[in-house]
Amino acid sequence: MTSKRQFLAATTLAAIGGTAGAATTKAGGGAGPGLLTVTGSVRNTNRGPLDKALDQMMVKQQQNFTRAHVFDFAALQKLPARTIRPTLEYDNKVHALRGPLLTEVLRAAGAPEDAATPLAMRAIDGYTIELSLGEARKLELIVATHLDGKPMPLGGLGPLWAVLDADRNPELAAKPVTERFAKCPWGLYHVVVGT
Numbered sequence: 001m002t003s004k005r006q007f008l009a010a011t012t013l014a015a016i017g018g019t020a021g022a023a024t025t026k027a028g029g030g031a032g033p034g035l036l037t038v039t040g041s042v043r044n045t046n047r048g049p050l051d052k053a054l055d056q057m058m059v060k061q062q063q064n065f066t067r068a069h070v071f072d073f074a075a076l077q078k079l080p081a082r083t084i085r086p087t088l089e090y091d092n093k094v095h096a097l098r099g100p101l102l103t104e105v106l107r108a109a110g111a112p113e114d115a116a117t118p119l120a121m122r123a124i125d126g127y128t129i130e131l132s133l134g135e136a137r138k139l140e141l142i143v144a145t146h147l148d149g150k151p152m153p154l155g156g157l158g159p160l161w162a163v164l165d166a167d168r169n170p171e172l173a174a175k176p177v178t179e180r181f182a183k184c185p186w187g188l189y190h191v192v193v194g195t
Contacts, residue, residue, distance in 0.1 A: 032072035035159055036105070036143065039065035041117070041194035043110030046070055061126050063190065069109035073145065073159070079104050082142050084165035089178045090157075097163055099144040102136050102191075111193045120192040121162050123185035129162070131183060133193075139164045143188065157186040 034047075037058075045067040052059055079100035087094050102121075111117065115134025122128045131139075144161040145151060152158025166172040166180035173180075 032074055034070035034072055035076065036071040036189060036191065037068050038071070038106065038109040038111065038191045038193060039063070039068040040192045041112055042067075042069050042106075044069055044108065045110075057124065058190065061122065061190075063122075063192075071105065071108075073151070075108075076100060076105070076143065076145055076160075079108060081145075082140075084140075084142060084144075084163070084168075086164070086166045086168075086180075087177055089181060092177060094167075096146075096148050097142065097144040097161070098146040098149075099142045099160070102141040102143055102162060103133070105143050106133070106191070106193060109193070117193060118195055121185050121188055122190040122192070124187040124189050127185050127187075129183050129185050139169070139183065141184070154187075160188040161186040162188045 037047075047068050047070050049066045050058055050064050055063075058064075076099065081098050081100055083096055083098045085094050085096050106119075107113070112133070115132060115137065117133040118130065119133055119136060120128055120130050141162050141164050144157075144163050145159070147157065147161075152161065161184065163181065163184045163186070164172070166177075
């Protein structure tokens with residue numbers, strides 16, 4: 001499954017020329033390429049509607065929105081970071097992952113705080129996880145920007161990974177390491193808030 005996702009991610013990016021990160025934030029002065037787009041029920045928007053010419057990855061994944069909040073790397077770095085140290089399925093070793101809590105990212109975008117709010121986290125290859133804000137809060141998902149102290153490159157697990165500390169979650173720690181990260185899309189680039 002991992003090899004298939006890597007192949008799909010690489011071919012998707014090659015086919016569209018990497019345009020998913022082309023949008024930059026307007027409000028807030030972001031100057032870098034957009035890495036994470038939060039759409040749906042968000043109040044603090046800094047970009048307009050889907051652009052069918054420039055948002056090719058979203059078009060191919062049949063997404064649509066009228067406004068959004070886009071985070072570049074600098075904007076994500078400004079949020080309070082958390083470091084977790086889970087054992088990863090890829091090499092069965094403990095690694096340090098650092099980034100803001102997903103709930104903090106959503107708060108910065110002006111998302112509702114209601115635990116029942118539905119979320120859909122989408123990776124660059126289309127892999128999508130649906131859960132509630134309450135579940136994301138309980139799992140303490142982070143939007144990891146760094147792996148072992150270094151920014152995560154595109155083409156690996158990054159540049160963003162919605163991930164949790166499975167070793168410290170008793171329910172997940174009881175599972176084989178290959179089954180602990182099903183709700184953790186790597187290559188995260190889009191979160192839809194609400195229905």
